[in-house]
Amino acid sequence: MRIEEVSQVCKRVIEEVERVVVGKRGVIEKLLIAILSRGHVLIEDYPGLAKTLMAKTLAQTMGLKFRRVQFTPDLLPADITGTYVYNQKTGDFELRRGPIFTNILLADEINRAPPKTQSALLEAMQERQVTLDGKTHRLEEPFIVIATQNPIEYEGVYPLPEAQLDRFALKLRVGYPSEEEEAEILRRRVQRKSDFVQVRTVVSREEVLEMQEAVEEVHVDEDILRYIVQLVRATRQHPKVEVGVSPRGAETLLKLARAHAVLRGRDYVIPDDVKAVAVEALAHRLVLKSEMWVRGVSPESIIRDVLATVPVPKGLQRVHH
Template identity: 65%
Template sequence: MDETIKATFERVFSEVEKAVVGKRRVVERLLVALLSGGHVLIEDFPGMAKTLLASSFAKALDLEFKRVQFTPDLLPSDITGSHVYDMHSSTFRFRRGPIFTNILLADEINRAPPKTQSALLEAMQERQVTVDGVTFALEEPFMVIATLNPIEFEGTYPLPEAQMDRFMLKVRMGYPSKEEEILILRRRLQRGTDKPSIEKVLSKSDVLSMIRKVEEVYVDDAVLSYIAEICRATRSVRDVEVGVSPRGTEALMKASRALAFIRGRDFVLPDDVKEVAVEVLAHRIVLRTESLVRGVSPEDIVRRVLDEVEVPRSVGASR
């Protein structure tokens, strides 16, 4: 594959890191989701620069960005839009909501009640919204980046399982190291403003072209079998009430293809699958109550499965 593609993504990482230090892995996962038609759920504590990360990512790719702050009184129409009466024409016209964008940041999504959270479901899956019986298509590319406060925080609602399953990846940012935190302070002093300057690396047409190229990334039959075995294995673990769905199996394949493309390859390796497996699969697993009491986590289940499923020894690099 052309090395210029790999170099281009390095420039994207560099631009976003002007604003958010030390989060290359998270930026890479955002790219994985965008290039494979998925959505990302970011779970972490307040003040971890989740909003800044999302807006900087959109700027580097020259994509339209909108943010919705989810609150207990947020209505579905506040997201999708609604029909309003135009007194001049004596007709109702549709006023588009913030979901009509390329990258939508659903900030603190678990602070809104389930009815409002579910307003995103159709858009995330079908790339369209229906208001008052009328369907409106969303512009491509379209990706939801939702931020999630840990469930123990007051005033939060759990996300419905159906909505969790529609996020391709769930990632955590984590606290920066001491060196990274010092660098954050130093860069803030140097630029003299809270708003970092992010330069455009790609255009919207470039992104759409790359999305099409990801569909050309080759996946060997041995890798397909490996992906299926991993997902099927989650359904037979004693600690698991509900394992990974077929949607999750497909998401793992799509994420692996996108990661291979970002790394400059036109074929998928088992290592690509292993690298994204926890972030693609763990949030789709429902554990038994007794397993939760024992401190078992969905991430533990995926790692255990990865250790047990045999890795293909020989993988083809072309059709």
């Protein structure tokens, strides 16, 4: 699939999702960029902001299988991955596949489940396979986890460790709608006469895989690679930061920037692509010095600071390769 075609398909997907989800184009675009670059997403926000609706609608629109798992303190790894069950008729153990055998998995309130269950999911995210009783099962591509967590509850939650946060390509916030958008949500509900929304499938699973392959063809200039490296290195040397962005973070930023270029219909990356995804791709990977938390310094502000100070490569805005 050519870059222009991928860009057109992305536009159709976004338009279809926006029939259901009002005023969240930025978030929808970032979710789409994550899917194109085979990245997983963590959404941290309050309940009732259409996180589930967005993930489900995106899956339907892209012809992908969707499963949702509500994470709870008593959720076991086998509840996600599945388990072998004894079949009395055949005398064999048969695999009963868990919800992880899907294309888009919504892991709702991931910080409510204990670390053992979290790590079962995160292993599958990294390896794109599940090992049960010594047998390895590949997960069908594409496989994308969209995990959510609620920022206000500290009782009875297990915060994700830094090493696990690093596995997420993006950390997003949905945010409340504006007054006009909220009125539009209610208007559409009145017109629909139902809680359920029908969406069209505008692309197939096979085409989604082709779209992912197209992203790998996007040209990245040596100057852009250097720019990405300088950005992540600046986070490691920042006086307010204890632990900066890892090389994995740099690689993820590259993949997301390429997907962003495709979304904009280009087959080459410009600095603006890197800047457009940098805050959501990098902020959650930082560990700030403890006194910074007390002072209310946010990881996002550090990334903005770095973007403002690292020199942008010149002359790449208009070059077409």
